[in-house]
Amino acid sequence: MIQLELPQRPKTTRISATLIAVIVIVSLFAGGLLGYLVGYSTISGRIEDLQDQLSILEEEISNLHLTQNVTYQNVTYILTENASFSHLYEQVRESVVVIRGIIFQYDFFGHPYYTQVQGSGFIYNFTG
Numbered sequence: 001m002i003q004l005e006l007p008q009r010p011k012t013t014r015i016s017a018t019l020i021a022v023i024v025i026v027s028l029f030a031g032g033l034l035g036y037l038v039g040y041s042t043i044s045g046r047i048e049d050l051q052d053q054l055s056i057l058e059e060e061i062s063n064l065h066l067t068q069n070v071t072y073q074n075v076t077y078i079l080t081e082n083a084s085f086s087h088l089y090e091q092v093r094e095s096v097v098v099i100r101g102i103i104f105q106y107d108f109f110g111h112p113y114y115t116q117v118q119g120s121g122f123i124y125n126f127t128g
Helices: 016-066 085-095
Strands: 096-106 112-122
Touching: 016 085, 016 112, 085 096
Parallel strands: none
Antiparallel strands: 096 112
């Protein structure tokens, strides 16, 4: 009688589901930590530069307050129907300025951040 032998299956190593879950959790934690550290190291230098700029601006503002001793006058323009805005613009265009500022705030989690604000204004020489 001929006896047939079935081929044996190769033994496979089975990794348990718990071990896979632990590996995934550790990998996610390590990736998140690495991402945070890379982001923090990139931004921390920029934050220090902005803080230096802010301290310089604060010093310049305090110096301006010390040197100002100006009396203000109230000037009103009354424009009639035939007023020329282009003529008024030509008179004041050299004094129009753009004002930009930086505001220091805290987010919901208490982390500091900076935002930019912008406006416009004009310069007037009271001494002529």
